[in-house]
Amino acid sequence: MPHEEYLPNGRQQVDEGDIAAVVETLQSDWLTTGPAVERFEQCLAAHLGVTRAVAVSSGTAALHAAMFALGIGPGDEVILPPLTFAATANAVLYQGGTPVFADVENEGLLLDPVSVGARITPRTKAIVAVDYAGQPCDYPALRELAAGYGLPLASDACHSLGGAFQDTPVGRLADLTVFSFHPVKSLTTAEGGMVVTNDAALAECMKRFRNHGIDRDHRQRQAQGTWEYRMTDLGYNYRLSDLQCALGWSQLKKLSGWIGKRRRIVERYRELLGELPQVRLLKEHDGRTSACHLMVIRVEAHLRDELFNHLRAAGIGANVHYGLVYRHPYYAERFDLPEGTCPVAEQAEKEILSLPLFPGMEMTDVERVCSGIKTFFRTTP
Numbered sequence: 001m002p003h004e005e006y007l008p009n010g011r012q013q014v015d016e017g018d019i020a021a022v023v024e025t026l027q028s029d030w031l032t033t034g035p036a037v038e039r040f041e042q043c044l045a046a047h048l049g050v051t052r053a054v055a056v057s058s059g060t061a062a063l064h065a066a067m068f069a070l071g072i073g074p075g076d077e078v079i080l081p082p083l084t085f086a087a088t089a090n091a092v093l094y095q096g097g098t099p100v101f102a103d104v105e106n107e108g109l110l111l112d113p114v115s116v117g118a119r120i121t122p123r124t125k126a127i128v129a130v131d132y133a134g135q136p137c138d139y140p141a142l143r144e145l146a147a148g149y150g151l152p153l154a155s156d157a158c159h160s161l162g163g164a165f166q167d168t169p170v171g172r173l174a175d176l177t178v179f180s181f182h183p184v185k186s187l188t189t190a191e192g193g194m195v196v197t198n199d200a201a202l203a204e205c206m207k208r209f210r211n212h213g214i215d216r217d218h219r220q221r222q223a224q225g226t227w228e229y230r231m232t233d234l235g236y237n238y239r240l241s242d243l244q245c246a247l248g249w250s251q252l253k254k255l256s257g258w259i260g261k262r263r264r265i266v267e268r269y270r271e272l273l274g275e276l277p278q279v280r281l282l283k284e285h286d287g288r289t290s291a292c293h294l295m296v297i298r299v300e301a302h303l304r305d306e307l308f309n310h311l312r313a314a315g316i317g318a319n320v321h322y323g324l325v326y327r328h329p330y331y332a333e334r335f336d337l338p339e340g341t342c343p344v345a346e347q348a349e350k351e352i353l354s355l356p357l358f359p360g361m362e363m364t365d366v367e368r369v370c371s372g373i374k375t376f377f378r379t380t381p
């Protein structure tokens with residue numbers, strides 16, 4: 001067999017325009033917290049049709065800022081799914097709050113509004129939906145539920161930048177929406193994140209939070225001819241640099257094209273894998289446009305790790321997104337949630353496998369992955 005190049009699970013796209021945008025910023029007066037931050041924030045806000053965007057140093061910082069702005073503190077419960085990256089729940093812990101895990105539905109593995117409803121208590125302070133694999137959750141149902149209890153609804157949309165629910169883009173489906181710009185996500189700033197909202201007070205609060213809880217940044221002080229500033233909250237240094245924002249701004253121009261490419265790759269996967277009885281695909285719910293972040297398949301639990309190893313041995317970057325948050329030792333030691341807490345997620349966790357998916361992939365790469373899977377099932381009883 002000829003030696004084939006390793007096919008990663010996800011990979012960024014960076015072109016000459018991106019490089020030029022970063023170099024231009026390097027040669028400017030500002031390396032951090034200059035005009036490129038606002039330019040990126042305003043372009044993303046305009047792209048999504050929201051009034052406010054706050055750039056921060058990572059998706060995790062964005063989740064933390066969202067929890068801070070919603071006033072989460074000790075004794076407060078935040079409902080979220082366990083089938084997510086640990087950062088979704090960690091952000092609640094950073095604020096001293098308690099993550100409460102609600103189950104996902106079995107077809108798309110998205111937060112189940114019925115399970116959320118069953119977890120609401122007088123201590124519940126917020127709901128965080130996760131658009132797993134890039135598909136938006138059932139936001140109308142979640143919003144109705146949240147509104148009924150007077151709760152804010154936040155969206156961890158780290159997978160779904162570029163997706164939509166009917167004609168409404170991700171970013172306008174919840175009170176606060178969080179994005180990550182890690183290299184495997186829809187667009188990248190290397191590390192980076194953003195929170196978008198239509199709530200001016202929440203946005204101002206998060207702008208202070210990313211800058212030590214200080215009420216004016218150094219450019220505002222310069223413009224106002226003053227050295228004075230006041231620290232009013234215990235914030236952090238969660239700023240995103242001008243260099244990174246220049247990259248993000250340049251990347252944003254290509255977002256729609258990349259989502260289209262991801263979609264075509266997913267369609268080809270669905271064509272080729274649809275005929276395999278051993279492979280189950282996630283359902284794309286009617287009226288929802290996925291940002292196609294992950295190509296997740298489900299196989300018999302006892303075969304999943306074998307298939308993972310088979311693909312890895314063939315140079316194919318299979319992965320698992322995710323082990324459940326409450327199974328991580330840190331969470332298991334503190335919360336000790338019994339088997340059956342979220343039965344759908346617990347079963348899915350054993351069956352899921354993410355196949356390579358990124359805009360630079362060729363259709364021949366998709367065919368290579370699918371023939372690797374077919375070979376596995378032909379040779380495995």
Ligand SMILES: *Cc1c(COP(=O)(O)O)cnc(C)c1O
Pocket residue numbers: 058059060061084085087088130156158159180181182191192193
């Ligand atoms: C990537 C990701 C995060 C964290 O983003 P970082 O930018 O890596 O901090 C949080 N939640 C989900 C669902 C993610 O995929």
